[in-house]
Amino acid sequence: MIGYIDEALQRWGEVRQDGEAQGGSNMGSSVIASLMASQGVLNRAARGSRVLVDRTTEIDWIVSKHLSPQQRQVVVEQYCSGEPRREKWTACGCSRAQFYRRLGQAHRAIESQLLKRAA
Template sequence: MISYIDEVLELWAEERQGGGSESGSGMAGNVIASLMASQGVLNRSARGSRVLVDRAAEVEWIVNKHLSPEQRQVVTAQYCNGGASAAKWAACGCSRAQFYRRLGQAHRAIESQLLKRAA
């Protein structure tokens, strides 16, 4: 797995689970809440910063549009669903080795798309 992509996917899962459905991706509510909590001062290094929210929204788009259904399933199982690893593999209907092979492929695909979008 790619550690940077792992961190981005963890942030994506946090935003996905914590956000509402105001903007379609559920990412807008957290920025407003963080601005209210900080009295209008946006700390760019905090988890609620606009840069990180934009990255989470980008990842949401990449996961939904550019991953195969199998890759999307393992990414969702790994980052959005709690529980034991064996339950994740069973939910995806694959072995441990196949699960991590698909997850690695998804990491590489997400990294590739992020690099394309940055260029």
């Protein structure tokens, strides 16, 4: 797995779970809306993370549009599910080795898309 992609996906999972807990998704919120909500203080990172908050929107788009269904499923199970590890790969219908192989492929695909978008 790729360290900074893992960190970005963890942040994405937290934001996604927060959005579901609030009854909707806050993935599409703008910087202006963030400034208004925080009374002018732009908090670009959370919990000491090096991952920018607005990067979660980009990650969400990549996960939903550029990953295969199997890769998307393991990413959602790994970062959005609070279930124990064994139940995660069982929910995906694959072995532990296959689960982590797909997760590694998803990390590389996300990294590739982020590099393309940065260029």
